[in-house]
Amino acid sequence: MKASLKLRDDAGPLLRAKLPVALFSVPAVASLTAGDSADLSLCLATAAPSLPSLRLSYAPNRPAGTSPLSLSLVLGPGPGGCPSAPAGASAITMAVEVSAAGAISFSLSLKPSVGDFAVRKRFESVDGEGGASASELTMRSVVPVRGGAATVRIRWGVRIPAEVTAGGEAGAPRTGVTLRRLPFLVLGKVTVETRSGKPPPAPEVEVQEEAAVEKVRKVNEKLRKEVEALRATAGEGREKETAELAGTHRNGGGSSPANISRKLSGADVRL
The missing domain is CATH 1.20.5 (Single alpha-helices involved in coiled-coils or other helix-helix interfaces)
Structure with missing residues (x-):
């Protein structure tokens, strides 16, 4: 089982819980997302090691005029288009989502990483209208719990404020820019993951x-x-x-x- 808590500035905390299940002998993951009323959703996604992921989502509190039921196909650079790389999360994933009302949306997530440091960027497009999220530089800390039976991953982020104004007195030409605030460190996400049984030893230890x-x-x-x-x-x-x-x-x-x-x-x- 895996649970995470994401802290947000513009809304309340976002809680996600994932549980591995079997769907007709195919490995799958059932997940629950909760936060504000609009964030509530249930999802069932396949997790085959050499196939793209097929996700069925139900969000009962979506805005009026949109369907609460949607089907997504998630592709990645893994074997056979699997969105999960052998060593962990993929650096790039692409998703195509079709709602029950026929609306189609596309999204592209970029997450290149070097060691415990990563940069996150997301692009979205719905009915021809596109948008991009702000870039985020993150770092990760991993803490084992109870002899490796569980792990706690903490994701930190460096945030650069968007408050940039022109300097100088009134009437004077604007010749420079000034950051009102300095970059600061924020706590972005806390993830707790449990492992069943004794954790396997590392290859060199074996x-x-x-x-x-x-x-x-x-x-x-x-x-x-x-x-x-x-x-x-x-x-x-x-x-x-x-x-x-x-x-x-x-x-x-x-x-x-x-x-x-x-x-x-x-x-x-x-x-």
Whole structure:
């Protein structure tokens, strides 16, 4: 499950929740969006790893004259037009939305990123009228929770105010521009994502674990062979000492108990 809270200046916070589901054996995601009354919507989207995403959305509080039901096709640079790249979110996605009333809209989202830094830009077109959102420079912080069972992602943004005025006194020619306020840092979005089961180890950690197990197996095999060789050597020594004692008695040698004891202990010293 994945939940996020987006903070907005011109409206209340926007809450989104996503839950993975299965749609006729096809992986899908069910999502709920809530904020202001106009933001309420339900969505069901396919999430096949090598196909475009097909989304069915229902927004009951859309403006009058528009249909609350719409169908969207989302394309991306992934395999087969998948909007999700193998390493995460795609740098570019395009969506075509058709409402039940026949209205068609297009949107293009640009999200190039380098490490934890990204730039976001969105273009939209409805019935021939287009518009573009302001550019946004963002950075991301990731905090693991409960040993990796969940992660909290915090998206920060650098905002440059649009308040630009001409300087100079009244009647004087406007020769320069001045920013009334300096750029400032804002908190844009907080996302919490839970993971089912134990998180898989990183590839390099898995390779190291396999190498350690193989090393322990080889050491155990070497110790087992050395123990078997020691046992065989000890058995041969006992058989040889027994044969020497038996030969001494047959030859009539007068060995005292002390002499026999010394033979058994491995020292052939006669008194």
